Amino acid sequence: MSLKQQVEALLFSSGRKMLVEELATILKAQKQSVLEALRLLQSDYKGKETALMIIEEGDNWKITVREEHMHLVRSIIVETELPKAVLETLAIIAWRAPILQSDIIRIRNNKAYEHIQMLEDSDFVAREKYGRSFKLKLTPKFFEYFDVDNLNKLREQMQQQPKVEAPTQPEQNVEIPQPNNAEPNPANVQAEPEEQLPKSE
Secondary structure, three states, rough: OOOHHHHHHHHHHOOOOOOOHHHHHHHOOHHHHHHHHHHHHHHHHOOOOOOOOEEEEEEEEEEEHHHHHHOOOOOOHHHHHHHHHHHHHHHHHHHHEEEEEHHHHHOOOOOHHHHHHHHOOOEEEEEEOOOOEEEEEEOOHEEEHOOOOOOOHHHHHOOOOOOOOOOOOOOOOOOOOOOOOOOHHHHHHOOOOOOOOOOOO
């Protein structure tokens, strides 16, 4: 199997964006060789009559569906790419965005670290450092993907859907915060414990 075919296999099976360095490490190949294979693969897909394409975003690469075919898979792609628990975390982030990561962890427990990582890898959520925590925001891809213009319309739609029940710790009940577009108070953030998302291998 050629390096180009190996790269294609990894991109296809992962279903997510992958760094050139990550691909090179897995394939035990030079970064430049992997980059050349990626560009050849991208050129091949451009010349094919296929619903797929290879996209490049900085140092990240991914196999995805062409825009003209996205409407065919929009209704099922969330179920295939994101587990139900991750979608529930995304719903809470969308309901309260922007929201501190530490608040999500209190609501959804420590498993939410993995959920946030998946959502960030999928480009639905962006993180930025905020005091001793991170602020989570919805990305342009989120609004485009779910065909929503803004947060107000999104929340109107969410109010018409069954509410997501947040798991609680045995010793206490935790309620999902109500929407609030006000920016968090940095003074309060300083009291939050230092957080770091697990780094991808």
